[in-house]
Amino acid sequence: MPAIVLVGAQWGDEGKGKATDVLGSRVDHVVKYNGGNNAGHTVVVGDEKYALHLLPSGILTPGCTPVIGNGVVVDLSVLFEEIEGLSARGVDCSRLVVSASAHLITPYHRTLDKVTERFLGSRRIGTTGRGIGPAYADKINRVGLRVQDLFDEKILQQKVEGALEGKNQLLVKVYNRRAITADEVVDELLSYADRLAPMVADTGLVLTRALDAGKTVVFEGGQATLLDVDHGTYPFVTSSNATAGGACTGSGVPPNRIDRVVAVVKAYTTRVGEGPFPTELTDEVGEGLRRAGGEFGTTTGRPRRTGWYDALVARYSARVNGVTDFVLTKLDVLTGYERIPVCVAYEVDGVRHDEMPMTQTDFHHAVPVYEELPGWSEDLSGVRRFEDLPRAAREYVLRLEELSGARISAIGVGPDREEIVVRHDLLEG
Template structure:
C-alpha cells in the first residue's frame, strides 16, 4: 500500500502530524497537498517539541523526502524562517522538494486578508490573517503568482502588475490603505529566487516515479474535512480541499494511486475561528478539556473552542473521504 492519505475528520487539530510521524520509519515520502501556514503540526521527538506550519511533518524524519505539493500556497518568508529554525537545531532539511506549480503568498495577500476580515465585523470568517484565502482566490481568478515565476523577472513583473491593478483600487478606495507598488513586491519575491531554486522541481513526476518504484508515499492533509471548501461548514471553511480527494489534485497523482485513506479523530472535538459547532461546551467541562488537552492553536496561539465528541460528523467525514 504505497499511497497513504492522512486526513482529519473533524475541524482540525486531531493529531495528523503525530500520525504521520508514527509512520516515519515505514515512509519514504511525505507530501503536503493543501493549505499553507494557516495550519500547524506539533510533533514531539524525545524531549524536543517542533511546531511546523508550512513544512510537512515528514521533514523531521531521517531518510524521508518532504514535498510541498502544487495545491499548497507558499509564504516564502515563513518557509525560510522554519527551515532556518530547524537547521539551527541540527536537523537536515536539504531533501525538501517544492512544486514549481505551487502558488506564492505575497504581501498584498496578507494585507487584504487582514483588512477584509476586519471589514466583515460580526460576519467575519475567523481566518488566521496570513493571506491564504486571497492567494487561493487569485489562483482561481488566474492572476496568481507561482513558484516558477520567480525565475523570470519579466513574467513575474507582468503578473504582479496584473494582480495589483484591481487590488490597489480596493485598498485605496474601500479600505483607505496605501497603494502597493509593483517594484516592492517584485523586489521582495526576487530576493528568495536563488535560495528556493534548488528545492523546486516537477514534484508530480517525482511522486509518480516514487509510487512506480514501490516507495511509501504519505499524503498529509492540512486542516480537516469539516473545513474543506466544498464539504465543510461553508462559509466558515478554509480555501482549499482538505479531504482525501484533495490529495490527488494537490499533488499531481491519480486517484488510483491512493491505496489507503486514514482518518484521524480526537476523543472530543475542537475548532478554531467562527462557525457552527453543535457539541461546543461553555462550562467547566469545556475549560477542563481545553486545559487538559493544551488546546491552543499551534499557528495562532488562540484558545480552541472545545466540545464533546460528535459522532454524526465523524460518520459524514468517513463517507466523504472513503475512510
C-alpha cells in the same frame, strides 16, 4: 508499497503528526497537498517539541523526502524562517522538494486578508489573516503567482503589476490603505529565488516515479474535513480541498494510485474560528478540556473551542473521504471524567438526524443527542497494548469505532510520539 492519504476528520488540530509517527521510518515521501501556513502540527520527539506550520511533518523523519505540492499556497518568508529554525536545531531540511506549480502568498494577499476580515465585523469568517484565502482567490481568478514565475523576472513583474491594478483600487478607495507598489512585491519575492531554486521540481513526476519504484508516499492534508471548501461547514471553511480528494488535485497523483485513507480524529472535538459547533462546551468543563489538552493553535496561539466527541462528524468524514482507518488521538485527556458524553445524533426543530444535516441552517440549529459512557481514572501514558487500557477506556474506543464508520487502528495516549497504542498496521491494511 502503499500511497496513503492522511486527513483530519473534524475541524483540524486532531494531531495528524501522531499518525505520521505511527508510520515512522517506513515512509519515503510525505506530501503536503493543500493549505498554507494557516495550520500547523506540533510534533514531540523525546524532550523536543517542534511546531511545524508550512513544512510536512515528514521533515523530522531521517531519510524521508518532504514535498510541498502544487495545491499548497506558499509564503516564502515563512518557509525560510521555518527551515532556518529547524536547521538551527539540527534538523536536515536538504531533502525538501517544492512544486514549481505551487502558488505564492504575497504581501498584498496578507494585507487584503486582514483588512477584509476586519471590514466584515460580526460576519467575519475567522481567518488567520495570513493571506491564504486571497492567494487561492487569485489562483481561481487566474491572476495568481506560481513558484516557477520567480525564475522569469519579466513575467513576474508583469503578473504583479496586473494583479495590483485592481487590488490597489480596493485598498485605497474602500479600505483607506496605502497602495502597494509592484517593485516592492517583486523585490521581496526575488530575494528568495536563488535559495528556492534547488528545491523546485515537477513534484507530480517525482511522486509518480517514487510510487513506480515501490516507495511509500503519505499525502498529508492541512486543516481538516469540515474545513474543506466544498465539503466543510461553508462559509466557515478554509479555501482549499482538505479532504482525501484534494490529495490528487493537490499533488498530481491520480486516484487509482491511492491505497488507503487514514483519518485522524480527536477523542473529543475542537474547532478554531467562527461557525456552528453542536457539541461545544462553553462552561468550566470545556475550559477543563482546553487546559488538559493544550488546546491552543500551533500557528496562531488562539484558544480552541472544545466539545464532546461528535459521531456524526466522524461518520460524515468516513463517507466523504473513503476512510479505511481512524487514528484516535488524545484519549488520555479524558482521564478523570466519571461519565463521558458522546453525541450520537442531532435534534433539529424536533426532528432527529442520524447523519449530518443537508443544510447549514439545520446544522446551525442542531442540538446534540448524547449517550453517556463510563469514564476512567487510570494514567494511560504508559500503555502500549489495547488490552492493557482500562476497561472503560477500551469500551469507549470500541463504541466510537461502532459509531464512526471505520476501524480505529491506533490510539494516542500522550503527547510524545511513542505514546501510542497500535491495533492495526496502517501499511499492511
